[in-house]
Amino acid sequence: MINNVTIMGRLTAAPELKVTESGTSVLRFCVAVERAYVPKGQERQTDFINVVAWRQTAEFVDRNFNKGQMIAVEGSIQTRKYQDGQGNTRTAFEVVANNVSFCGDKKTAPAAPEPEPEDPLDVEYDDPYLNL
Numbered sequence: 001m002i003n004n005v006t007i008m009g010r011l012t013a014a015p016e017l018k019v020t021e022s023g024t025s026v027l028r029f030c031v032a033v034e035r036a037y038v039p040k041g042q043e044r045q046t047d048f049i050n051v052v053a054w055r056q057t058a059e060f061v062d063r064n065f066n067k068g069q070m071i072a073v074e075g076s077i078q079t080r081k082y083q084d085g086q087g088n089t090r091t092a093f094e095v096v097a098n099n100v101s102f103c104g105d106k107k108t109a110p111a112a113p114e115p116e117p118e119d120p121l122d123v124e125y126d127d128p129y130l131n132l
Helices: 055-064
Strands: 005-011 025-034 046-054 070-083 089-102
Touching: 005 046, 025 055, 046 055, 046 070, 055 089
Parallel strands: 046 089
Antiparallel strands: 005 025, 005 070, 025 046, 070 089
């Protein structure tokens, strides 16, 4: 069976690392992910996807990410049951992170100037097919 998911979006809050009674690091966070399709005449919709990270992955997210930062998460979907405040049984869906990656910053950094070519043979020709 296959259970793989990859999401990319922005953290909705600052991550808060917790430690279980057995000493295992765990971190729960939410990622705001924009939908690819925008219905005509409507605004783009956003999904808020809950993620849980364990051990070194949790510690990595805690050290390196803040609210509003872009994050890419690879993992699997997991469900769990819980009781709400009225005693009703609910089902939660969340992504269990296997790997997280940086994918940009909230602020757009100015582009660095392009370096001049150092190769003396790097010559432009009049042929438009060669200067692509």
